[in-house]
Amino acid sequence: MTRSFSFKLNNSELLFIRLFVLLTFRSSVWSQLENAGQKDGTCRKPYVDILVSPLVEKNGTSELLLFWNVETVVPDGWIVLKRGTTLIFKSPINGTSGSVETNHFYDSPDVYSFKKQYLGYNVEYIQNVTGAVLATSSMETNPTWMTDEATLLGDLRIDNIFIPGTHDSGAYTGVLADSEKRIEKYVIAQDEPVLNQLIFGIRSLDLRVSYYSVRNHDYDQLYINHGVRGVRPLREVVEQIKEFLEKTREILILDFHQFPIGFSNFRILHLKPHETLIDYLLQELGPFIAPPQLTWNARLQDFWNLNKTLILAYNNRKMLSKYSHILWPPVHQKWGNAQELSKLKEYMRNVFANPPIGPWSAQAELTATGRKIITDKLRGLRQMAASINTQVTEWFQSDWGAKCHIVTCDFFRSTGIVKTAISWNLRRATGDSCDL
Structure with a gap:
């Protein structure tokens, strides 16, 4: 004989059961995330970011990309883009790291502020069935990230801080990408003027200066070059640097490493x-120049105590001796001369197996050779950056981020290098691989 039972739950009891199931499931999700961190000893938070593609549309806008790097993919995990609080894009996450195009485009403001500025977009990593937000990030500027964290970062040495930099910093575009012809598209390496680079958080500039005069102290003939191609007067760049230094107390490195044209004195003996x-x-820039006597072992706080926040790193032994009161020893550039991602990664893997001592930069960009420029096989620096920059971000979120000093990129806004550097510097300051 079979007995049947029936009973009804009131609304309060049903609500209690639903909440219990939801909280139990959410607890399980968080447990997975925490255990993943404990297992590999990192306990780092899931990372999401909004990047800007280096590929530019005819109307001058660039597509927004969403990037994620998480230790554990939760069931039914999604990455979403919001404009303010409005959901405008959503995509499932199927791996621990990756990126996705959004078909939404970013039109840069004409002017950025010297205070941290929210730029209207948010990205979230969510667990869809529960609605749990596992990670979130905003598109924003970082004009004062060093001084914002001065209490924590002040005791770090300048040669032991992760410094985000740009490669060929002065080779930025002032025109639309579709006007970059065969040669120009292998010259332009950045989308943002130098001032904007600094406002977004870049703290090391790679400046390659040429001199186009037969007279000394003809300052208007000092030009920024990319290779043998002159890009713009040095004065334009220096004015932007000066404005940034006047408005902030951020520590900045100017890396004068190459002098492509006009610096060989054997032709015109009187020229200096x-x-x-x-x-x-x-x-x-004299009032801002830090004395080299501080050395690369100086703490950030030492620069702030002197109110001298500019390092002039100069790659010429004779000038280092003559101007020893203002010129710092050069940055050792680790450059792979690679034309494809796998070769660059192999080169960097060897570098990080035995990192240099002292100031050095990891040149995290592909290089176009003469033949490949002529044949246009690589399709320009924008396409080259688009093919590697999300992977570069992932590399430096690994333990390479604990070992690097300066990291330079082309089209830096298609990387997460600034936020990655800030995260690693906070870890270095606390002596812990865990996130705060």
């Missing part, structure tokens, strides 16, 4: 191009 460049820098 190095002295011309250095005298110009001293004239325009």
Whole structure:
């Protein structure tokens, strides 16, 4: 004989059961995330970011990309883009790291502020069935990230901080990408003017200066070059640097490593191009230049105590001796001369197996050779950056981020290098691989 039972639950009891199931499931999700961190000893938070593609549309806008790097993929995990609080894009997450195009486009404001600025977009990593937000990030500027965290970062040495930088910093575009012809598209390496680079958080600039005069101290003939191609007067870049230094107390490295044209004195014996460049820098930026006697072992707080926040790193031994009161020893650039992602990664893997001592930069960009420029096989620096920059972000969120000093990129806004550097510096300051 079979007995049947029936009973009804009131609304309060039904609500209690639903909440219990929801909280139990959510607890399970968080447990998975925490256990993943404990297992590999990192306990790092899931990372999401909004990137800007280096590929530019004819109307001058660039597509927004969503990037994620998580240790554990939760069931029914999604990455979403919001404009303010309005959901405008959603995509499932199927792996621990990756990126996705959104078909939404970013039109840069004409002017950015010297205070941290929210730019209207948010990204979230969510667990769809529960609605749990596992990670979130905003598109924003970082004009004062060093001084914002001065209490934590002040005791870090300048050679032991992760410094986000740009490669060929002065080779930025002032025109639409579709006007970059065969040569130009292998010259332009950045989308943002130098001032904007600094406002977004870049703290090391790679400046390649040429001199196009037969007279000394002809400052208007100092130009920023990319290779043998002149891009713009150095004065334009120095004015932007000066404005940033006047408005903030951020510590900035100017890396003068290459001098493509006009600095070989064997042709015109009376010409002194190095002295011309250095005298110009001293004239325009002198009040900000930190004395090299601080050395690369100086703490960030030491620069702030002196109110001198500019490092002039200069790759010329004779000038280092002559101008020892203002010029710092050069940054050792680790450059792979690679034309494809796998070769660059192999080169970087070897570098990080035995990182250099002292100031050095990981040049995290592909290089176009003469033949490949002529044949246009690589399709320009924008396409080259688009093919590697999300992977570069992932590399430096790994333990490479614990070992690097300066990291330079092309089209830096298609990387997460600034936020990645800030996260690693907070870890270094606390001596812990866990996130705060």
